[in-house]
Amino acid sequence: KSGDQTNSAIGRERAWLLIKGTVTFIWDGNNKTVTRNSCFDEAPFVLHVSKDTEVTIKTDSECEICVEQVDNNNNFDSKLYTPDDIRTDVFGAGTLNEASIRSVRTVFDGEINPLSNMVLGEVINHPGKWSSYPPHDHPQPEIYHYRFFPEQGFGISVLDDDAYTVKNGDTTLIAPDTTHSQGAAPGYAMYYIWMIPHLPEDRWLPTTRYYREEHKWLLEDNVKIWPEKKVGEK
Incomplete structure (x- = not known):
């Protein structure tokens, strides 16, 4: 809530992702106030620090912050990622009738910060569309944290052969080597934060996705699916 203050110096790598609101980050002699009005329409501000960095966070409004932390003995330069720093890719365009x-948004991964022990990003599902698709897995565990617009929206999280309803504020833990994909209900945009820890001998990279054999055909160029014509076309 507005006026709160927290200090962090716990000897772990940490990242604070602002979901919504106005906060002041204080670290390494820096003092920066940032505002995010919508996690759907705006890329995030994220403060990322290594284990020896002390951080103070002051809230200047009602706000929501996601914290990711892992053990990591590497020291690296602290960084406040701004929306201009965030890489945004549009996946699924021009294929499968735009169904996925x-x-x-990738804040940082093993390529952006090789000394980090974790990965952090966001996904915006268009209403009625899928993400993390085709179904895939990887050796690293993963966490998703969800928001919907409007807030009464819902989606599904498919883990292996089980499907779970997800709603605003829910969190899903994806165990290692678990096949996963996500779907948003029609009419509702779905946002989720994705967080992955690197394994000691197996760091996650954008290519670390292993697709289920029976669904690999969906990755082929110019793949044809039913119906090939739009509804109503002759």
């Missing part, structure tokens, strides 16, 4: 079009 989504926007993927």
Whole structure:
């Protein structure tokens, strides 16, 4: 809530992702106040620090912050990622009748920060569309944290052969080597934060996705699916 203050110096790598609101980050002699009005329409501000960095966070409004932390003995330069720093990719365009079009924001991964022990990003599912698709898995565990617009919206999280309803504020833990994909209900945009820890001998990279054999055909160029014509066309 507005006026709160927290200090962090716990000897772990940490990242604070602002979901919504206004906060002041204080670290390494820096003092920066940032505002995010919508996690759907705006890329995030994220403060990322290594284990020896002390951080103070002051809230200047009602706000929501996601915290990711892992053990990591590497020291690296602290960084406040601004919306201009965030890479946004649109996946699924021009294929499968746009059924899996989504926007993927990568804050940092093993390529952006090789000394980090974790990965952090966001996905925006268009209403009625799928993401993390085709179904895939990887050796690293993963966490998703969800928001919907409007807030009464819902989606599904498919883990292996089980499907779970997800709603605003829910969190899903994806165990290692678990096949996963996500779907948003029609009419509702779905946002989720994705967080992955690197394994000691197996760091996650954008290519670390292993697709289920029976669904690999969906990745082929110019793949044809039913119906090939739009509804109503002759």
